[in-house]
Amino acid sequence: MPHARTAPALSLPIQDARERLRVLIRDLAVVRGRVVLSSGAEADxxxxLRRITLHHEAAPLVGRVMLDLLQREGLVPGIEAVGGLTLGADPVATSILHASAADPALAxxxxxxxxxxxxAHGLQRRIEGPEVAGRRVVAVEDTSTTGGSVLTACEALSQAGADIAAVAxxxxxxxxxxxAVEAAGHRYLAAYDISELEI
Structure with a gap:
């Protein structure tokens, strides 16, 4: 049986895109049962979110919703790049990149x-992609429990000379x-709160 077709992410009004992404996160990304988190803490x-950021329908919605968050918070236009610690941040940053490229009104x-x-070889770079030195950037992550991964990214960005506008x-x-993020001196932004997922 063919999959039901849904409205393309780029044509939905932003509130509809946000609600559709919330439903996809709730239905596809929430796994119930005892798990040990990367922080060592246990949860039920x-x-x-990789089930979302690597999903054919959800990934474009991630880009639109995250870009909208950055716009509403006054960071776009103004920032020049987004990214974070591999692997969780990679598809988030790529989705935002594509969403911004699709909107001719944005830089x-x-x-x-x-x-x-x-x-250890080649250019021996810690940060791959366009140069971040002297550029205003946002460090992104899919989700965070302790802030450890995104703060590792922020440390590398600071060492590379980037101006970190926020963590999102x-x-x-x-x-x-x-x-943890705010204690390190960074602004913290989130598109959704865990309470919105109806767990």
Whole structure:
């Protein structure tokens, strides 16, 4: 049986796009059952946002919703690139890049990838993509429990000379993450709160 066709992500009004993405996250990304998080903490559910950021319908919606968040928060236009620590941040940044390129009213954003360690050969770069030195950027992540991954990215960005305008996640999962990011001196933004997923 063929899949039901849905309105393309780029043609939906933003509020409809936001609601459709919320439903997809709720229905596809929430996994129930005891899990150990990367922080070592235990939870009775897991929000696997790679099931969203790598999904044919959801990924374009991620780009639109995250770009809208950055616009509403006064960061677009103004920032030049988005990215974060590989692997969770990569499809988020790519979705935002494509959403900005599709909107001729916006200055197109570049994306970058922060490696977990410096590459041992070639140019030996820690941050791949267009140069970030002297550029205003946003560090992105799909979700965060402790802030560890996105703060690792922020540390590398600072060392590379980037101006970090904010940290932005798709789903705000835990207050510890916001507290850690803000304690490090960064603005923290989220498109959705975990409470919106009806877990």
């Amino acid at each position: 559910h897991y929000v696997d 197109s954003l570049n994306a970058f990838v922060v490696r977990k360690a410096n590459k 996640v798709i789903v705000h999962r835990a207050d510890a993450s916001r507290a």
